[in-house]
Structures are given as structure tokens and as C-alpha cells.
Amino acid sequence: MFKAKSILFFLLLIWCSLPLLILLGLSFAFSWTFPNILPRYFTLSHWGEFLFRNNNLQQSFFNSFTISLVVALTATLLGFICSRWVAYHKRKNLLLILTYFPFALSPVIFAICLKFYFLKTGLAGNLQGIILAQLIITYPYATIFFLSFWNNMIKNYQNLAYTLGSSSLFTYRKIIFPIAKSFLLTCFFQCFIISWFEYGLTNIIGYGKVQTLTMKVFQFIGEANIYYAALSSCLLVLPPVILLWLNKKFIVYQNR
Amino acid sequence: MYLKVENIVKAYGKRKVLQNASLQVPANTTVSILGKSGCGKSTLLKIIAGIEQQDSGNIYLNEENITTKKANRRNIVYLFQEALLFPHLTVFENIAFGLRIRKQSNDHIRMKVNSLLEQLEISGEALKLPDQLSGGQKQRVAFGRALIINPPLILLDEPFSSLDVETRATMQQLYKSIANSYSITALFVTHDLKECLIMGDSIAYMENGNLTVYDNRTAFINDLKTGVKGEINFWNTLN
Amino acid sequence: MKIKLNNIFPLSLVLVFALLPLILGIGYALLYSFGIIGVLNNGFTTSHWQAVFGSYEVVLSFIYTITLGVVSILLCVSAAIFLAILLGKKVQKGIASYFIYLPMAFPTIVAAFFFFQFLSNAGFLSRLFFKIGIINNLSDFPNMVNDEFSIGIIIAQFFLTLPIFVLLYSSIIANENIEKLKVLASSLGATKKQILRRVTLPALLKKSFPTIILFFIFKLGSYEIPQLLGRSSPETISVLTVRKMQRFNLLDIPQGYAIAVVYSLLIMILLVLSLKPSKLSINV
Numbered sequence: 001m002f003k004a005k006s007i008l009f010f011l012l013l014i015w016c017s018l019p020l021l022i023l024l025g026l027s028f029a030f031s032w033t034f035p036n037i038l039p040r041y042f043t044l045s046h047w048g049e050f051l052f053r054n055n056n057l058q059q060s061f062f063n064s065f066t067i068s069l070v071v072a073l074t075a076t077l078l079g080f081i082c083s084r085w086v087a088y089h090k091r092k093n094l095l096l097i098l099t100y101f102p103f104a105l106s107p108v109i110f111a112i113c114l115k116f117y118f119l120k121t122g123l124a125g126n127l128q129g130i131i132l133a134q135l136i137i138t139y140p141y142a143t144i145f146f147l148s149f150w151n152n153m154i155k156n157y158q159n160l161a162y163t164l165g166s167s168s169l170f171t172y173r174k175i176i177f178p179i180a181k182s183f184l185l186t187c188f189f190q191c192f193i194i195s196w197f198e199y200g201l202t203n204i205i206g207y208g209k210v211q212t213l214t215m216k217v218f219q220f221i222g223e224a225n226i227y228y229a230a231l232s233s234c235l236l237v238l239p240p241v242i243l244l245w246l247n248k249k250f251i252v253y254q255n256r
Numbered sequence: 257m258y259l260k261v262e263n264i265v266k267a268y269g270k271r272k273v274l275q276n277a278s279l280q281v282p283a284n285t286t287v288s289i290l291g292k293s294g295c296g297k298s299t300l301l302k303i304i305a306g307i308e309q310q311d312s313g314n315i316y317l318n319e320e321n322i323t324t325k326k327a328n329r330r331n332i333v334y335l336f337q338e339a340l341l342f343p344h345l346t347v348f349e350n351i352a353f354g355l356r357i358r359k360q361s362n363d364h365i366r367m368k369v370n371s372l373l374e375q376l377e378i379s380g381e382a383l384k385l386p387d388q389l390s391g392g393q394k395q396r397v398a399f400g401r402a403l404i405i406n407p408p409l410i411l412l413d414e415p416f417s418s419l420d421v422e423t424r425a426t427m428q429q430l431y432k433s434i435a436n437s438y439s440i441t442a443l444f445v446t447h448d449l450k451e452c453l454i455m456g457d458s459i460a461y462m463e464n465g466n467l468t469v470y471d472n473r474t475a476f477i478n479d480l481k482t483g484v485k486g487e488i489n490f491w492n493t494l495n
Numbered sequence: 496m497k498i499k500l501n502n503i504f505p506l507s508l509v510l511v512f513a514l515l516p517l518i519l520g521i522g523y524a525l526l527y528s529f530g531i532i533g534v535l536n537n538g539f540t541t542s543h544w545q546a547v548f549g550s551y552e553v554v555l556s557f558i559y560t561i562t563l564g565v566v567s568i569l570l571c572v573s574a575a576i577f578l579a580i581l582l583g584k585k586v587q588k589g590i591a592s593y594f595i596y597l598p599m600a601f602p603t604i605v606a607a608f609f610f611f612q613f614l615s616n617a618g619f620l621s622r623l624f625f626k627i628g629i630i631n632n633l634s635d636f637p638n639m640v641n642d643e644f645s646i647g648i649i650i651a652q653f654f655l656t657l658p659i660f661v662l663l664y665s666s667i668i669a670n671e672n673i674e675k676l677k678v679l680a681s682s683l684g685a686t687k688k689q690i691l692r693r694v695t696l697p698a699l700l701k702k703s704f705p706t707i708i709l710f711f712i713f714k715l716g717s718y719e720i721p722q723l724l725g726r727s728s729p730e731t732i733s734v735l736t737v738r739k740m741q742r743f744n745l746l747d748i749p750q751g752y753a754i755a756v757v758y759s760l761l762i763m764i765l766l767v768l769s770l771k772p773s774k775l776s777i778n779v
Contacts, residue, residue, distance in 0.1 A: 106716025113520030197602035
């Protein structure tokens, strides 16, 4: 019985880690033809190309990074402020459902319904538009994320600080923010990853004009360029893996 | 009269929490309020502290009408059931908090905090974080944090109810002695009959949002609804 | 009641970011689908809606999407419960636990790409089988990509979502005194099987119900995986809607919007269902 358990556990670990290993392998591979399990040889040239030559992939890496950074920062801050209001509201449940809705909808379908407005306001096909569109799904996420932070305990801390003579600003700076620090950090990284992973919405609102990493993966798959698809996949997966190594909580979010 | 609370009314929706609650507290005395949980005593304290808004009624502190004054301008300190120490600050910084807000010099802060730490018998814990303290120690720090700003009035909302019996007794004595040496004026809320009698210079009883203030201890004991008579009878029948 | 100034700011934020897009988006889709606005439209008509409900393709797409969602979630939940009960705290501690979290570092598009490479006829698994001698020919390998039974889609979804449920159930088991309840039940004379059926399973399922519904909702909306690993018919709702929008036949566009409205309604109902019984837990 004990042995069966260990084997099962071992299999689970392989099942979870195999994809990353194979993708990494593929990104270094050259001439991987059937029926060989290993490619004819491994090469550094794909990675070298990405790192040292000026190319589209680099550009899309920076696009993705910029978008995710701005989206995560904005969503975290806005979410933090609004969730306090939602958390202490009389109609909390109704607000919760309404906030959840944009996040629960399929991003592509939501994007299709909103595309018209982005076109009309000149926000389709550019960086600002994509950031705004991604905020529409990350902001509700952040708001919901912080709901569990604003409990009675925090309310009491705040009241206590007031009665000790502290102003609102001072209370936020010296009490609320320090206590919320780990929450804020976790939310920031989770929003960063949601944005980093986003494909459908970005593609529709961005009209393919702003290339992000996920769009590159799709493009390489379409071109049947599996080595570059694997390379850009690795570029997508490695940052979250690093975050995972820092703190597991950072990457536990709701993947579709 | 030092603190005057007049006809406070408060309702949450249809539920009336306070109905014309009035109370007077002379300077340098502690009035204890006895009441079951949910009777409205916490709400009364919160309104006096300025954390909650009353529907009507007035509050005077030292002849000044503070009814509409903001909580952080009243200087009244509210002590919660839990010690509510700021988890990211050391014991020292928790106590110093009120002085930091008032932008006092570091030397002055150090002097005042250290003397309080000594008085509260927790000098050895100054650099610890709250989660390294016992329940009694936490309450001591909470006291220190309140006392350091010399508040004109302290509101205590069942501060000892989460402590074990022995620590509780020690803390009650500690409070008494500190209240004496600092000439504290306070309202002390509790659901514990014995604690109510120990802590209060005078006593009030609260039930369903109605507050009864007793002229003296005998009047409190003789009123059947306070439960003192029943308690006395119980112990007597044991003999 | 007096509206305070510091309430207006968050209120407007909630409105602008959460409600406004929703109202605008669904409003636009509604108007378009009823022919009130749009390129080819001239006045109110229910013809697009009739076309949608009369279309075998659309009805099939809804049935297919829901079935896929149910199967994916059922598989995930049962495997996760099994693993969580069997492995216990092992999945949450030590270096090994990092491996369990790894799938969460995968965007759906990458997971889709990987399983395409892994499961296709010329893929990794096929080559492995060939080397071992289980198959002798490329075509002997069972179709698991763009296949009739959507096996590829289900496997990819399983990969992405399994860890979340394993972690959820192992934390429920750790935090909800399930062990003590089991001891109690057995002291009352329950057999192992009875304990599982009457104590452990109901407790776990009840606690995780909102999360199950939520992930079911996510699966209904998934796009990249069915787009890459699915067949051209039937399609999932997201894939179908996007395709209708990108077609050159402009008459398909109002139908696409009608589908979007029906889908949104479905999600709304499921959300209310999942949020009503208990507070939703977002952190595993």
C-alpha cells in the first residue's frame, strides 16, 4: 500500500513537470523528426537569436512585460481601494456578483461585445487599449481578491488608530499598508500573471497590431515553427516559475 | 460633571440598539457598565469614541460639546476586547504610536515609553513583536499604547474577557493601580458581574438598549434584574 | 442618507470598470442581435434570434461546450479528491510541492501547444510508443488531437486544473477537521466505505461547491485549448462566436451577438448559483 502511494505520487510529479521539460528541450532542439524521441542535435541558436539579435520576439517580450506591469499595478491599487468599499457595503453580495461577472465571462466573448467601443474611441490596436481591456478583467479580480483582507479586524485597527489621534492618511501609511503588504504583493503578481497569460481578449482588442508573447506562440504554431513556439512558450512559463520559487501563493490564481 | 452623555439614540435599520441612553461620569473615576452581549454597550462606547454616529443625542467632555467632533480629534481611547496590537510594529513602537502621530522627539518618546514599559512590568519585551507575547502581556501593551497620550477618557470594552482567570485577576489589580496613579477617567464595559463590581467606582446596567445608572452599590445589588441577588442566594444555599 | 465624498470615488470606480463595460457590452450585443444597430441591419427583427435557436450548429455547440465542461470538471474533481485523500499533506510541503504548482505557471495557450506536440500522431507519446514497440506505424497511434471525443481538450484542461483542486481538497482536509470527523464516525460504527460515502465526500463537495461551479464557468468560456485541440465541428461557444464574428458573411455577425447574449445569461445564472450558498473562496 505504502509503495503504491509513493509510485502514484512520483507519477503525479512527473505529470506536472514533464511539459516544462519537454518544452525546454524543444526550444534547444534541431531537426526533431519522427520517430526519434530526441532531436538530431541540440543547439543554442534559437535562444541566441532571441537574446542577441534584434527581432520581433524581443519586442513582444517587452510588450507583454510593459502591459502586464502597468495592468498589475493599476488593478492592484484600484482593487485595493474599491474592495474596501464593497466589503463594508450593505449590499455586499450583489456587488460581489456584479464584480465577478466581467471576470467570469469568457474574455474573447467579452472582447467581441466591447470591440465597437474600443474602435470608436481609438483604443483598438494600440497599447493603451489593450491595457484598458485587460484592466476590465484584472480589476474585478483584484477587487475580489482584497475582499478577504477587509475584515472586522482591519476595521478595528483603523478605528483604534483614529481614536489614538491618527489621521486617515497616517493610518493608511503606517497601519493599513504595512499590514496589507503581503496581500498587495500577492495580488500584484497574480494580476501580472493573468495579464501575462492573456491571449484572446488582447488579440481581439489589439487587432494583432500589438504583438504580445502569447500571440507569438500562436503565430509560430500557425507557421509550424515548433522550436520557436517552444522558445516563446518557455519565455511565457519561466517568469511564473521564478515567482513560484519565490512564493507559491503568487501564482495560485484561476486559470481558464 | 466630566463626561456627560445625553439621550443617545441609535438604530440599525429597524433594530433599536440604544434608546435614550444617558450617563454621567465624574473626573478620575471609573464607571462600569454591566450587560449581556448584544445589549448595545459596545455601540455606546463606539459612539462616545466617535467611531460610530448616533442618530440623536449629545456628548459633553469637560464642558465641551464633542458630539460632532471627529474620532481622531477627541483624544478618547477605545480599548477593544482583543489587544489589537499592530502586528508589524514592536512592543516599543506599538506603545509609541500615539506619540509618533503627535511628532514628538525621539528622546521624549524613548523616555516616556520606557517608563511605561517599566510600570506595566514588560520592560523585557520592548523589542518583541506582538505574536511573541502572551494574552496578558498583549493587554498590557494595549494599555500602554492608550495611556501614553494622556487621554482625557478611556473606554474599555471587555478588555479582559479573553484572558484566563488568574491573568484576569492580575490585570484587574494592575488596572486599578494604574487608574489611581494616572487619575484616569474611564468607562468599563463587561458582562461579568464580579468584574463589574471590582472595577467600577459606580455602576450602570444595560439591557435592550436601555441604560440604568445606580446611585450607589446597594441600589445596584438590590435591583433584581442585575442578578446580584440571585448570585448571593446561590452561594448562600451552598452552605 | 448622506452620500459621503469618499464613497463617490470607489463607487464610480466600481461603475466604470465593472458595471459599465458589462452594460455597454451586453447592451451592444443585444441591440445588434435584434437588428437595431449594425452594418446590414435595418430596424428591429427577431430573425437572427430565430436563426440562432433554429440552428443545429448553435444548439450543438451549447450542448458540446457544457458536456466538455462537465466531463473536464468531473474528472478533475474526482482525481483531485482521490489524490488529496491518498497523499494528504505530502502535496503541500517539501520540494515536491513545487512540482504540483508547476501547471499553474502555464498559460492556456502554452498548455494547448504542448499537448498538441505531446499527443498528436507524430508527437512525443507516439514516438515513445513506437520505440517501445507498442505501435508499428504512425497511423496506429490513436487520434487524441482534433479528435472525435475531444480527448486532447480534456487532457489539457485536466493538466491545468488538477493542481488547483488537489491543493484545495488537501487544505480542506487539513483545516476542516475531516480526520476527527472520520474518527467520530467510525466510533459510531461506520465502516470505511460508509465513512467515505457519508462523511468525507459530502463534506469535501459541500465545501468546494462554489469553486467547482466557478471553474465550470471558466471551462465554458475557454478558448485557446478548444481552438487548437478541437475539431471544426462541433465547436465550443467561444470558438463559434469568434468565428461568426470574423466571417465575411455579415449576416453571421448578429447571430454571433445573439449567442454571446445567451452565453452571458447562462454565466450569470451559474454565478448567482455559486455565490449564493456561501462566500466564495478565491485562494486555495
